[in-house]
Structures are given as structure tokens and as C-alpha cells.
Amino acid sequence: MSRLTLSALVSGLIFGLGLLVSGLGNPAKVLAFLDLAGAWDPSLALVMGGAILVGLIAFQLAARRQRSVLDEPIRLPTRRDIDRRLVLGSLGFGVGWGLAGFCPGPAVMAIGAGEARAVVFVLAMLAGMGVFELIERQR
Numbered sequence: 001m002s003r004l005t006l007s008a009l010v011s012g013l014i015f016g017l018g019l020l021v022s023g024l025g026n027p028a029k030v031l032a033f034l035d036l037a038g039a040w041d042p043s044l045a046l047v048m049g050g051a052i053l054v055g056l057i058a059f060q061l062a063a064r065r066q067r068s069v070l071d072e073p074i075r076l077p078t079r080r081d082i083d084r085r086l087v088l089g090s091l092g093f094g095v096g097w098g099l100a101g102f103c104p105g106p107a108v109m110a111i112g113a114g115e116a117r118a119v120v121f122v123l124a125m126l127a128g129m130g131v132f133e134l135i136e137r138q139r
Contacts, residue, residue, distance in 0.1 A: 019106050019109050020109070023043070023044065025109050029041060030103075030106075031101045034098050096124075100121045104122075106118075
């Protein structure tokens with residue numbers, strides 16, 4: 001097994017464990033977090049805040065380097081503009097998350113746990129990605 005493959009495996013396991021511990025794999029908990037007018041559960045805000053903090057630190061460290069710990073080139077995003085595509089994509093992601101209670105990572109994790117609703121969500125997500133690719137090819 002290559003170092004990159006092992007790194008991806010370990011990262012995925014840590015991410016999945018974080019999803020399980022935080023409750024992000026439970027659609028009811030996610031929907032309770034999104035229900036600002038009802039029985040709001042703010043606990044996932046702490047999870048998101050922690051993730052943002054870790055991400056900020058990681059990006060700051062990565063910006064100072066040319067190569068990763070595994071000696072791969074670091075390619076950080078350079079675009080900072082907010083355009084129509086970004087807004088529409090964000091809205092689509094948020095609507096899907098709000099309707100289903102899943103986002104992509106937790107949905108894949110829930111499939112592994114045998115959650116039938118997650119299968120439907122991932123199939124719909126893949127179909128949406130396919131439609132996007134078709135539209136992009138025609139542009």
C-alpha cells in the first residue's frame with residue numbers, strides 16, 4: 001500500500017469517526033440543528049466551529065509550504081470571487097442537506113450502516129453531479 005493510499009485511508013477513518021462521534025451521521029440530529037424556529041439543537045454548531053478552526057490552522061500551515069508531508073505539491077485554491085455558480089451550488093447543497101438531513105460524507109457513512117434513505121440521497125446526488133457534467137460539456 002502506498003503512502004498516499006494509507007494517508008487517504010487513515011484520513012477517511014478519522015473523518016468517519018468524527019462524523020459518528022459528532023452525530024452528523026444521524027439525519028434527525030442534523031435536521032434538529034437546521035430547525036431554527038422549532039426545537040433547535042445547537043450542538044452541531046460546536047462541531048462546525050471546531051472543524052472551521054482546524055481548517056483555518058491547516059490552511060495557514062499549508063500556505064507556508066510548497067510540498068506536503070508526503071512530498072506532494074500543495075495546490076491551494078486561488079479564486080476568491082463569489083459568482084453565480086458558487087451561490088447556486090451552495091444553495092443546492094444547502095437545500096439537499098436540509099431536505100434529507102445528509103451531506104455527502106455522512107451519507108456515505110450511513111450507507112455503510114445500512115441506512116436506505118442515504119442510498120436514495122447518494123443516488124440523487126450522483127444524478128445531480130451527472131446533470132451538471134452534461135451541462136458543463138455543452139457550455
